[in-house]
Each structure stands twice: as C-alpha cells, then as structure tokens.
Amino acid sequence: xxxxxxxxxxxxxxxxxxxxxxxxxxxxxxxxxxxxxxxxxxxxxxxxxxxxxxxxxxxxxxxxxxxxxxxxxxxxxxxxxxxxxxxxxxxxxxxxxxxxxxxxxxxxxxxxxxxxxxxxxx
Numbered sequence: 757x758x759x760x761x762x763x764x765x766x767x768x769x770x771x772x773x774x775x776x777x778x779x780x781x782x783x784x785x786x787x788x789x790x791x792x793x794x795x796x797x798x799x800x801x802x803x804x805x806x807x808x809x810x811x812x813x814x815x816x817x818x819x820x821x822x823x824x825x826x827x828x829x830x831x832x833x834x835x836x837x838x839x840x841x842x843x844x845x846x847x848x849x850x851x852x853x854x855x856x857x858x859x860x861x862x863x864x865x866x867x868x869x870x871x872x873x874x875x876x877x878x
Contacts, residue, residue, distance in 0.1 A: 765811045767803050770825050771818030772867050775802050778815045781866040785844055788813075821867035834859035834875035841873075 772778035782788040782804040791803040791812045805812035806829065813827070831837040838851045838861050849862035858875040865871070 767812045767814040768825070768827055769814040769816045770827070770865075770869050771821040771823060772815045772865075772869070773818065773821045774867075775800055775815050775817055777866055778802075779804065782813065782815070785846060786841075821869055824870045828860075828872045828874050830876045831873050832875070832877055834861060834873055837873050 779790065779793075779802060783790055786806075788804040788806055791805050792801055793803075794801045800817065802815045803812040804815065835851055838848055841848050841863055847864040851859060851861045853859045860872055860874040862870050862872050
C-alpha cells in the first residue's frame with residue numbers, strides 16, 4: 757500500500773459565467789478576500805477565500821455555471837450568518853436544524869451555484 761504526499765486542499769474550482777461579477781459577489785457581498793488574480797494568454801486564475809482560510813475558491817470561467825458545488829463553509833453561528841447574508845441580499849435557503857446535526861443552510865452565488873454554511877469551528 758502506498759501513501760500520498762498530498763498534504764491539503766489548496767483550492768476548489770467552481771464554474772462562473774463572469775469572473776469579475778463573481779469576484780464582486782464573493783468579495784463585496786460575502787466579504788471574502790481576493791487571493792490570486794493572474795492573467796495568462798487564454799486563462800485567468802482567480803481565487804478568493806474567507807479571511808484566514810487555508811482553502812480558497814477558484815472562480816473558473818465556464819459556459820455552464822449553476823451547479824451544486826458540494827462546498828461547505830464553516831461559521832461559528834449559522835443562524836447569525838444566515839440573517840447577515842439575507843440582509844446583504846444573498847439568496848439563502850431555510851435554516852435547517854436536526855437533532856445531533858449542526859445547523860446549516862444553503863445559499864446561491866450570482867451564477868446560481870449552491871453552497872452550504874454549516875455551524876462549527878475549524
């Protein structure tokens with residue numbers, strides 16, 4: 757059995773129709789920080805992340821945005837974050853609470869990609 761030398765996840769790519777619009781949503785609306793913005797001949801590598809996060813979100817130009825990303829963000833108080841996002845105009849789903857499961861909710865970015873916020877600490 758071999759072992760890996762992989763040590764972490766650096767970025768998770770999500771499809772966006774307009775990288776500038778997505779950048780504005782993640783930085784201005786959600787308060788994430790821009791990590792990298794490198795333009796190459798036919799490609800732009802653009803990443804954002806919550807403050808102090810180890811893993812970033814790569815905003816990948818695509819013709820097919822609007823997917824369930826599978827990305828789960830942590831927040832110490834899901835209810836407070838749900839309220840805050842709603843006040844900032846983010847499309848949020850119902851705050852879900854089940855016995856034995858952390859509180860969570862879904863939200864959508866400007867392209868209709870879905871994400872989850874789960875209560876917890878890193």
